[in-house]
Structure formats: C-alpha cells, structure tokens
Amino acid sequence: MTTLSDSPLAIDVIDATVPLVPGHATRLLRQQRDKVVAATQGSYDAMFSPSVEGLSVAERLLVALHACSVSKAATLAAHYREQLLAEGVDRELIAAVGSGAPVADARLRTVLAFTASLIERPIEGDKAAVQSLADAGLSTPAIVALGQLIAFLSYQVRVVAGLQALAAAEVAA
Numbered sequence: 046m047t048t049l050s051d052s053p054l055a056i057d058v059i060d061a062t063v064p065l066v067p068g069h070a071t072r073l074l075r076q077q078r079d080k081v082v083a084a085t086q087g088s089y090d091a092m093f094s095p096s097v098e099g100l101s102v103a104e105r106l107l108v109a110l111h112a113c114s115v116s117k118a119a120t121l122a123a124h125y126r127e128q129l130l131a132e133g134v135d136r137e138l139i140a141a142v143g144s145g146a147p148v149a150d151a152r153l154r155t156v157l158a159f160t161a162s163l164i165e166r167p168i169e170g171d172k173a174a175v176q177s178l179a180d181a182g183l184s185t186p187a188i189v190a191l192g193q194l195i196a197f198l199s200y201q202v203r204v205v206a207g208l209q210a211l212a213a214a215e216v217a218a
Contacts, residue, residue, distance in 0.1 A: 059201070062120045063208040071211040085204065087156050093128075099187025101171045104153065105194055107142050111157045112198040114143050115164050119204055149178050155181035156191065163195050 059082075065072035075082065095102055106129045112120035122143060129139045141148050148154050155177055162169045178188050 046098065058089050058124060059085060059134065059204055059208065062124055062205050063210055063212065065208065069212075071208060071215050074211070075208065079191055085201070087143075088197050089201070092197050094150055097145060097190050099184045100190055100194075103132050104156065105190075107138070107153065108156060108160050108191065108194055109198055110139065111145075111160050112164055112195060113202060114145060115161050115201045116199075116201045118205060119201060120209075151156070152181045152183070156183070159191070163192075180210050181208065 060075075062186060065075060091097075093102055093105055097105070100108075106125055110122055110125040113119075126139055126143060130136070140146075142157065148157065150174055159174055161171070162174060170181055170193065175188060178191065179185075183191070
C-alpha cells in the first residue's frame with residue numbers, strides 16, 4: 046500500500062473529496078483555473094511531504110484531521126482519517142483526535158490545542174501560543190511548518206465547502 050510517506054498522491058484531493066459531475070457548471074468552473082487546481086494539490090503534496098522537518102507525516106495528518114473535525118469538514122476529515130490509517134497510526138489515537146478527546150502525548154496535545162485555537166480564535170495565536178509550542182519541544186522550523194499547514198487546511202476546508210455548496214445548489218436547481 047502506498048502511503049504519504051512513500052510518495053505524493055496521484056489524485057487531486059479536492060476532486061476526490063468533492064466528486065463533481067463531468068460537464069456540470071461547478072466542475073467546469075473548477076477546471077477553468079488549472080493553475081489554481083495544480084497549485085492547491087501541489088501545496089497539499091508539499092505540506093505532507095516526508096521532507097518537512099520537525100513534524101512527522103503522522104503528526105501533520107493528525108493536525109489535519111483535528112482541523113477538519115473542528116471545522117466540521119466531514120469529507121475532508123474522512124480523507125485524513127484514511128491517510129492516517131494508511132500510515133499505520135493507532136486507531137484509538139485517530140478516534141480521539143477526530144472526536145476532540147484529550148490525547149496522552151503532551152507535545153501532540155499542545156499542537157492540537159494550537160491548531161484549534163488558530164481555527165476558532167485566531168487572535169489567540171499570539172507570542173504566548175507560539176511559545177507553548179517551543180516549550181513542547183517544537184523547533185522554529187516545525188512551528189513555521191505547523192502555521193503553514195493550518196493556513197493551508199483553512200483554505201482547503203473553504204474550497205471544499207464552497208464546491209459542495211455550489212454542487213448542491215446545481216443539483217437542486
């Protein structure tokens with residue numbers, strides 16, 4: 046089985062998460078800006094590349110699952126849950142993170158709290174919040190990578206939500 050650690054995904058995550066009907070207006074709209082589609086998938090591939098230092102692929106996938114759960118982005122959460130299983134992450138840990146239950150690992154707990162804070166109350170992403178990550182053992186490059194990942198996930202959640210809303214409206218019309 047190919048995992049994120051082995052190679053980048055061959056599929057476009059947003060297309061897989063929001064299957065749009067060929068020939069329908071929403072699919073045509075998405076395909077109009079192929080550079081945006083490619084850049085979005087390229088960002089995904091970069092965010093989950095094994096070459097990112099300071100945060101393992103599994104940690105980043107757990108952050109993604111938590112971010113999607115906090116954002117109530119069920120289809121994206123399902124995608125990240127599948128990727129975590131493919132990476133061999135413990136099912137109980139996946140379930141805890143997906144449900145928002147506390148996790149035993151202090152470092153991961155701090156990372157997930159920071160993630161939720163930036164999503165729900167971005168103003169709290171201040172110097173003290175960043176210092177809590179450093180105190181939990183994250184290096185400066187890891188903290189930067191985490192911030193970039195959370196920003197990307199916020200974008201990804203919004204793109205998926207927008208496409209889902211457009212597709213639902215198209216079907217209803």
